[in-house]
Amino acid sequence: MDKKELSLNKIIRRDMVKYAEIAFELSFGEAKETLWYRVKPEYGKYLCEDRADSFVVTFFALAMQRDFNLRSTYPISEKLWYQITTQVMPQLVVTSDGVGKEIEIIADRISESCKNEGGVGTGMSCGVDSFATLYEYTELCDNPEYKLTHLTHFNVGAHHGQTGTFNPELQRNLFQKDVAMVQRFCDKYGYQLIAVDSNLTEVIDKIYGYMDFNVFHTYLNVGTVLLMQPLFARYYYSPFVNLDKFHCSLKEDPAYYEKWLLPNLSTEITSFYNSNKNWTREDKLKQIVNFPQSYKWLKVCVKSDTNCCKCxxxxRTILGLEAIGKTDLYSEVFDSKIVASSREHLKTYMLCQVKKGEVSHTEIYNEAVKNGMTFSFKSRAYAFFYRLCLKLLPRKLYFKIKQKSMNDTLQVDVNELFSDASVKRREEQRKQAGKH
Ligand SMILES: [Zn+2]
Structure with missing residues (x-):
């Protein structure tokens, strides 16, 4: 039987009073969906309606994972076509442990460039990655052509609230709160913010069921940037890992192969790069403590619209700052009273994470020890028994004891300590659900 096809049938551009919109009329078998992206009216002039680059980049990895072809009545940029079909897709087929299927992209090619204003962009969430990139490409950058001109904030899946399921109300709510905060930051410091609202995740969920954002974030974000090729000549994406951790699979976070992927998603007009050189998470913190714009605006929390200090x-961020002795700079975003009263608990938590072999906490721990942080006997003993429990106890009993002891003595949500385990469990549940 022939493979199913996701078809881009029509691109419709609308200029409304409150927003400018670009909509893709899509069909997949019998299903028909309209995928839309909206920006403020003044940015409508940057929306690209003569090519399907955004559509192809957004969907080809998902198409490989779920085994369907892509068809477009609009052309795809020649360079992007070449890179995706000869460089990226063939490798993803052999590196993804059977998850990446060979698919076809049926579309004409276009080699004419569109006009471009030479804009330089990056995503802004007010998190560590965003501030590290903003600092690097404003104050640390002496080449005007590479300095940031615009910041972006997209509603294409990042606001999932760590629930492991698709919850459109929660996502919209988180997006609206976040984008309002980022807008306030940009207004204060005079940055141009392009916020893009979209129903992309709703459309994907309707047609294909649950999609793990963490496996597709680079494709979805880059796809959204490609809607604005008349604006962006360069776009930076902050990396989570360096090439020493290189690993390439459609089962996992593209951050592990982004340094190879991003240049291959560039077009004749817009180039993509990782920002932040080879900075680790702790290195990024060390950079942004030199950037006063971050002091009152750093926001890393996954649970609340202000930093809860407990998730x-x-x-992880408080510990990272503690390790370099810079927590005081952020007293307006991390409640100093909570930080002071939970310092010992946080250290114990970190030791437990180190015992578990968690990479970012091990990095923080090494930095902290280098800078003279000490640990109480109680903390060390706790972490030792934690490790012992992890190895020896039957799972059920282990969870019971952990739950009690963590709640009583550490005052942190015990579930957080098992985030790896819960992610795996959810994955298994999803696999089970997929079989029926
Ligand atoms: Zn939090």
Whole structure:
């Protein structure tokens, strides 16, 4: 039987009073969906409606994973076509442990460039990655052609709230809160922010079921940038890992192969790069402490619209700052009272993570020890028994004891300590659900 096809049948451009929109009329077998992207009216002039680059980049990895072809009545840029079909897809087929299927992209090619304003962009969430990139490509950059001109914030899946399921209301709510905060930051410091709202994740969920954003984020974000080729000549994406961790699979986070992937998603008009040189997470923190714009605006929390100081990301960031003795600079975003009262707990939490072999905490730990951080006997003993429990106890009993002891003594949500385990469990549940 022939493979199913996701078809881009029509691109429709609308200029409304409140927003400018570009909509893709899609069909997949009997299913018909309209995928839309909206920006403020003044940015409507940058939306690209003569080519299907955005559509192809957004969907080809998903198509390989779910085994369907792509068809477009609009052409794809010649360079992008070449790179995807000869460089990227063939490798993803052999590196993805059977998950990446060979697919076809049926579309004409276009070699004429569109006009381009030479804009330089990066995503802004007010997190560590965003501030590291903003600092690097404003204050640390002496080449005007590479300095940032625009910041972006996209609603294409990042606001999933770590729930492991698709929840459109939660996602929209988180997006609206985040984009309002980022807009306030940009207004204060005079940055141009291009916020893109979209129903992309709703459309994908309707047609294909749950999609793990962490496996597709680079494709979805780059696909969205390619809607604005008349604006962006360069776009930076902050990396999570360096090439020493290179690993390439459609089962996992593209961050592990992004340095190879990003240049191959560039077109004649827009080039993509990783920012932040070879900085690790801790290196990025060391950079942004020199950037006062981050002091009152750093926001890393995954649970709340202000930093809760208790979730995994808050704890990791506070510990990272503690390790270099710079927590005081961020007293307005991480409540100093909570930080002071939970310092010992946080250290114990870090030791447990190190015992578990967690990479970013091990990095923070090494930095902290280098800078003279000490640990109480109680913390060390706790971490030792934690490791012992991890090895020896039957799972159920282990969870019970952990739950009790963590809640009583560490005051952190025990579930956070098992995020790896819960991610695996959710993956298994999804696989099971997929079989029926
Ligand atoms: Zn938090």
């Amino acid at each position: 995994v990301k808050c704890m």
